[in-house]
Amino acid sequence: MRFVYSWCVVALFAPQLEGRAQDAVPIHREPRHRLVLDSVRFRVLDVQIVPGDTTRFHIHDTAILYVDLAPSPVAIQILGGAWTGFTPPGSPGGRTGPVRIDSTYVLHPITHRVTNTGASTFRVLAIISSGPAPASGGDTTQTLPGTTELRSTWFRQARVQMEPGSTTEWRTSGTPVLIVQPALTGIEVELEGAARQRLESAGSWILVPARVRYRIANTGTASADALAIQIR
Numbered sequence: 001m002r003f004v005y006s007w008c009v010v011a012l013f014a015p016q017l018e019g020r021a022q023d024a025v026p027i028h029r030e031p032r033h034r035l036v037l038d039s040v041r042f043r044v045l046d047v048q049i050v051p052g053d054t055t056r057f058h059i060h061d062t063a064i065l066y067v068d069l070a071p072s073p074v075a076i077q078i079l080g081g082a083w084t085g086f087t088p089p090g091s092p093g094g095r096t097g098p099v100r101i102d103s104t105y106v107l108h109p110i111t112h113r114v115t116n117t118g119a120s121t122f123r124v125l126a127i128i129s130s131g132p133a134p135a136s137g138g139d140t141t142q143t144l145p146g147t148t149e150l151r152s153t154w155f156r157q158a159r160v161q162m163e164p165g166s167t168t169e170w171r172t173s174g175t176p177v178l179i180v181q182p183a184l185t186g187i188e189v190e191l192e193g194a195a196r197q198r199l200e201s202a203g204s205w206i207l208v209p210a211r212v213r214y215r216i217a218n219t220g221t222a223s224a225d226a227l228a229i230q231i232r
Contacts, residue, residue, distance in 0.1 A: 027060055051120065054113055064128045067180055073116075083115075103154065145215075176208065177229065187216065188218075190217065
């Protein structure tokens, strides 16, 4: 009888043990949030969730910028709450790689998990701040190439719409800049004194260190977008 009673107690409390706060991990340690760059100021994560898969509970407590590469409907469960559906926004005006910034986690951290409820892989490139907010709002003296679309205390993002064969002017930033190719095109990035580097696939990127001159070229045969993301 004691064995049966003990088993019943375990069965009764097992659902409550799932998803405890102490089981949650920092976002950059969640397996589907693959860490591809870890620096003092920021981290870059390549987030991929296949259909039907669910992440571990993970913690959002810093500012984050998302580049949507392969949107798919997902369901999100905040720890202790119910599941809610979410569909990533489409690309306005046919632009590739919509960009979103969420700074609310700084003041209101959350712990949640995500399930891909769609029929294709969900993929975003996520850039997360890993340091305190810049005291003066970061470097604002240098302009990014293209058209600025988003800005916050932690990030500034511009879109460079390039015709075939075009090249931007040389640019410099007092803080690091990430150049992202949201779709498979012919984007190349040249750092001063170095050979051009081709971005080989959709979602590929290159880091431009602070105070290094750079320019972007479209060597393809079609118009292309490049994203310039300044870490402020």
